[in-house]
Amino acid sequence: MEQIHIKLGRNLKSIRQTRGFSLDKVSELTGVSKAMLGQIERGETSPTISIIWKIANGLRLSFTTLIEEPPSEIAVITKDELEPLLEEDGQYRVYPMFPFDPTKKFEVYSVEMDAGCTHESEAHSPGVEEYILVSSGTLVIEIQNTSYTVGAGSAVRYAADQPHSYRNPGGEIVRYDAIIYYP
Template sequence: MEPIHKKVGRNLQAIRKSRGLSLDNVAELTGVSKAMLGQIERGDSNPTISVLWRIVGGLGISFTTLIEEADASVTVVSPDEVEPFVEEDGAYRAYPLFSYNLRTKFESYLVMLDPGSEHGAEPHNEGVEEYIFVHKGVLELRIGDEVYLAPAGSSVRFSANRPHRYVNPGAETAQFYTVIFYADAAARG
């Protein structure tokens, strides 16, 4: 397992370069010396928490961004390998396939909804969009007073800032993939 200060250094350098910033620029934004930033990026220094807070505050990033694992160039995820979120007495199962991260600004799930079942969702923040791809069965999507029927092979996109319900009116388990895109986070990123 990689030491945390090495992850911090690698991630700090990646963030700095992705924004086209020099060490001088980051020093100016954060109040941390250029020399210290260089040592952190090289993994030669194990910075204090207060130094890390100055860095994340100056760059406008979350603390955990500095300690995230590097993305693999290829990731294969099987629903059998992840624990689902289960609601509606087990009739609604959402398998998290890819978690939200700052680079992609989205998260995705495989959802299984038993026949005759439904699941309600609270409104998301303004600007959040949901993309649904129905693989098996039929999904009825209720957004406010509007009802949309999406059989297998259909896709739906909607602004998710209103209450919405997923309903399975069919005789077989509905299986669909959903991608939730956080547009506000993309604008801030």
């Protein structure tokens, strides 16, 4: 299976060229340096989730549009076969289960957070919503200085077009699935 950073570079270059954008223009839209964008396109670096989100938001794309492979009619996804995106020194692992499909307007991730891990997320594009379904552990989500505690077997939905954070306050791994809806 092809590594995520290689797919990302290929997709970013294709999107940039299709839109007729220079690296300078993409840098201006995303806040990511021209040098970093060039390294990403050439597959020379594996950017952080935060950098990928900056690119996605700046280009008004879903996150997985940048890392997806062409879809097939039936897809059976095994998490063990996916390469996770890592943040917080590997304590926050995101597995892209179903990439964005423009006709469906959503994408699905499986996420694991180690005990004590906190992950800050930048605001997504206007109107984007997140649906979080916790399968194990307890997840605390903070939005506009208000904390929401979501335990195993529970779910939460919120407007993700503002900064938000995820925190695992417990002593075990938190596992949850995230559905991100793009209007």
